[in-house]
Amino acid sequence: xxxxxxxxxxxxxxxxxxxxxxxxxxxxxxxxxxxxxxxxxxxxxxxxxxxxxxxxxxxxxxxxxxxxxxxxxxxxxxxxxxxxxxxxxxxxxxxxxxxxxxxxxxxxxxxxxxxxxxxxxxxxxxxxxxxxxxxxxxxxxxxxxxxxxxxxxxxxxxxxxxxxxxxxxxxxxxxxxxxxxxxxxxxxxxxxxxxxxxxxxxxxxxxxxxxxxxxxxxxxxxxxxxxxxxxx
Ligand code: SF4
Numbered sequence: 186x187x188x189x190x191x192x193x194x195x196x197x198x199x200x201x202x203x204x205x206x207x208x209x210x211x212x213x214x215x216x217x218x219x220x221x222x223x224x225x226x227x228x229x230x231x232x233x234x235x236x237x238x239x240x241x242x243x244x245x246x247x248x249x250x251x252x253x254x255x256x257x258x259x260x261x262x263x264x265x266x267x268x269x270x271x272x273x274x275x276x277x278x279x280x281x282x283x284x285x286x287x288x289x290x291x292x293x294x295x296x297x298x299x300x301x302x303x304x305x306x307x308x309x310x311x312x313x314x315x316x317x318x319x320x321x322x323x324x325x326x327x328x329x330x331x332x333x334x335x336x337x338x339x340x341x342x343x344x345x346x347x348x349x350x351x352x353x354x355x356x357x358x359x360x361x362x363x364x365x366x367x368x369x370x371x372x373x374x375x376x377x378x379x380x381x382x383x384x385x386x387x388x389x390x391x392x393x394x395x396x397x398x399x400x401x402x403x404x405x406x407x408x409x410x411x412x413x414x415x416x417x
Pocket of ligand 1 (some may be wrong): 198200203204205206209233305306307321322334346383
């Protein structure tokens with residue numbers, strides 16, 4: 186195991202080199218080798234996806250895992266797939282992102298007061314990491330949370346991200362293993378650490394195409410995060 190990183194940049198470099206989950210590493214490499222026809226001329230990233238954003242962020246957006254042909258292709262969270270196409274216009278409108286669309290890690294996007302990460306950093310088959318793979322990846326989140334010194338609000342994108350954050354809080358000794366916190370879209374909790382958590386449906390196509398998660402609903406989440414983080 187690599188030693189604790191001193192900066193978020195060093196931590197990201199360690200994450201990119203991680204090989205704790207052989208199944209996920211093989212899957213990402215295979216997707217990168219075969220590629221989707223629409224992206225045949227892309228050189229896929231194919232490695233664990235580092236987090237992205239403003240190291241001084243007051244808000245963390247926490248997702249589930251990279252998409253096979255999105256982040257696993259572009260090398261940046263929520264960049265180059267349907268979830269990102271839904272997320273970034275909202276982040277732009279809420280004042281967190283410099284551009285309304287994310288297309289590649291060289292597109293010039295700058296985040297202000299926001300850090301984007303996920304509980305699993307390698308694209309899993311069928312978007313389903315195993316419980317062991319989630320546990321393997323958890324130490325990266327622990328380190329990341331300790332390095333985000335200005336953090337006040339976490340927006341959990343989906344139930345697995347929420348469970349991952351609660352597990353992190355438990356590991357850090359600040360939450361009992363059993364608690365009464367229940368995931369629901371738009372719910373808001375304050376952890377014993379003072380960190381505020383807002384839960385949202387994940388912006389996956391199955392939620393956004395069906396209207397389960399609409400743009401006004403999602404914008405409300407990030408506007409609320411801004412306000413709770415003292416950014417207004
Ligand atoms: S999912 Fe996380 S722990 Fe597993 S190989 Fe990828 S970065 Fe490492």
